[in-house]
Amino acid sequence: MAMQREVGVGDFVLLDKIDLDSFMKNLQQRFKNGKIYTYIGEVCVSVNPYRTMNIYGQDYVEQYKARELFENPPHIFAIADASHKVMKQQGRDTCIVISGESGSGKTEASKIIMKYIAAVTNQGGQKEIERVKNVLIQSNSILEAFGNAKTNRNDNSSRFGKYMDIHFDFKGDPIGGHINKYLLEKSRVIHQQPGERNFHCFYQIFCGGSDDLLKKLKLSRSPDHFFYVKQGNAAKVDTINDRNDYREVTNSLNTLQFSKDDQDTLWRVVAAILHLGNVEFDVDEDKLILKKGQSFSNVAELLKVEKNDLEKALCERVIAARGDIMRKEHTESEASFGRDAFAKAVYDRLFTWIVGKINDAIAVDKKNYTLSYKSSLIGVLDIYGFEIFDNNSFEQFCINYCNEKLQQLFIGEHFFFHVVLL
Numbered sequence: 370m371a372m373q374r375e376v377g378v379g380d381f382v383l384l385d386k387i388d389l390d391s392f393m394k395n396l397q398q399r400f401k402n403g404k405i406y407t408y409i410g411e412v413c414v415s416v417n418p419y420r421t422m423n424i425y426g427q428d429y430v431e432q433y434k435a436r437e438l439f440e441n442p443p444h445i446f447a448i449a450d451a452s453h454k455v456m457k458q459q460g461r462d463t464c465i466v467i468s469g470e471s472g473s474g475k476t477e478a479s480k481i482i483m484k485y486i487a488a489v490t491n492q493g494g495q496k497e498i499e500r501v502k503n504v505l506i507q508s509n510s511i512l513e514a515f516g517n518a519k520t521n522r523n524d525n526s527s528r529f530g531k532y533m534d535i536h537f538d539f540k541g542d543p544i545g546g547h548i549n550k551y552l553l554e555k556s557r558v559i560h561q562q563p564g565e566r567n568f569h570c571f572y573q574i575f576c577g578g579s580d581d582l583l584k585k586l587k588l589s590r591s592p593d594h595f596f597y598v599k600q601g602n603a604a605k606v607d608t609i610n611d612r613n614d615y616r617e618v619t620n621s622l623n624t625l626q627f628s629k630d631d632q633d634t635l636w637r638v639v640a641a642i643l644h645l646g647n648v649e650f651d652v653d654e655d656k657l658i659l660k661k662g663q664s665f666s667n668v669a670e671l672l673k674v675e676k677n678d679l680e681k682a683l684c685e686r687v688i689a690a691r692g693d694i695m696r697k698e699h700t701e702s703e704a705s706f707g708r709d710a711f712a713k714a715v716y717d718r719l720f721t722w723i724v725g726k727i728n729d730a731i732a733v734d735k736k737n738y739t740l741s742y743k744s745s746l747i748g749v750l751d752i753y754g755f756e757i758f759d760n761n762s763f764e765q766f767c768i769n770y771c772n773e774k775l776q777q778l779f780i781g782e783h784f785f786f787h788v789v790l791l
């Protein structure tokens with residue numbers, strides 16, 4: 370590979386004058402010359418190129434493999450390699466924190482890190498390690514289908530925080546992993562801004578599900594008939610192929626040992642939520658009336674619950690006061706609110722169940738590692754960056770508080786690698 374010419378300074382600490390102006394000029398000069406990565410010591414600053422860059426191929430893997438951080442021009446591969454090296458040579462757990470605002474490239478960065486680790490490990494070609502690498506990588510498409518959505522900033526925005534541990538054996542080869550998810554944006558299930566979509570899975574089923582499946586789920590091919598997916602008026606997105614994505618998700622579900630029954634349940638719950646969004650209420654002389662049309666029947670059938678029970682759950686609430694337990698009928702607005710809360714809670718549980726199943730599939734198989742078992746891990750944290758909108762809610766409070774805390778940890782104890790995306 371031809372020697373690459375350095376542009377500006379590759380490490381901000383080498384700037385003659387360290388102020389915002391010089392920082393931005395250096396960043397801009399490098400970016401214009403195709404250098405999207407710059408270090409600040411051991412922190413890697415990355416600018417989203419929004420175009421395919423020819424810098425992640427096998428030639429680059431070879432260039433960065435088992436090298437020291439400052440031997441080569443700045444690159445995210447060098448960060449991945451450094452954390453792998455620390456973990457392997459010192460047997461220490463390490464962590465890579467990826468932070469930046471929405472659309473800056475965090476999820477892509479975490480995928481690049483995983484692909485790099487996959488490329489530099491298992492030199493012995495062991496079948497089991499290959500299987501582990503495959504399931505770790507394929508878990509992404511399932512998580513993205515159920516946890517990502519099109520927003521006005523990013524067509525594939527992660528709407529949850531993700532911390533993934535990758536476990537390694539004493540040779541430094543991956544043997545399993547574990548995913549923790551945080552704060553799924555469940556409000557999106559019932560409401561989307563203009564130009565935005567619900568979670569991808571809701572559109573994938575319309576485009577990719579077979580005629581048979583759609584019939585079973587009581588769905589047509591058009592999302593326009595369902596309130597929970599039509600509000601943003603953005604079902605079709607140029608950069609997204611829901612049909613192919615559905616196929617990819619199905620392959621990944623098969624690889625990750627979701628049984629046929631699991632997959633049926635999963636899509637049944639998704640469809641039930643869609644129908645739930647079309648359930649309507651009315652009032653007749655102050656009395657709440659549930660419109661028991663087709664949507665209501667579909668929800669009961671798909672969730673496999675008695676219609677009477679579903680009606681009670683949607684129209685009444687249980688109050689316990691001074692030892693008495695009473696049922697009180699909702700007003701119309703309470704019933705609508707309750708229906709939406711129900712949809713959000715069901716989706717949140719579905720997502721938790723999916724992550725649990727993924728964790729079962731990627732868990733370290735301890736019986737393979739009884740004698741030599743001494744695993745270390747690399748954690749990759751892909752979390753929402755700071756958000757400031759015109760109207761900020763509790764979610765923004767939690768996200769920003771979490772980022773403040775992380776920043777404090779980073780300044781206080783330098784125990785992890787950091788990729789900052791701009």
Ligand SMILES: Nc1ncnc2c1ncn2[C@@H]1O[C@H](COP(=O)(O)OP(=O)(O)OP(=O)(O)O)[C@@H](O)[C@H]1O
Nearest residue numbers: 419420470471472473474475476477523525526527
């Ligand atoms: N290294 C890269 N090379 C080329 N394009 C990139 C790169 N990183 C990101 N992108 C582009 O930017 C888009 C947004 O990136 P990504 O989804 O990773 O952002 P994010 O920071 O995870 O956003 P969010 O917080 O909304 O999930 C990608 O879909 C891709 O088009």
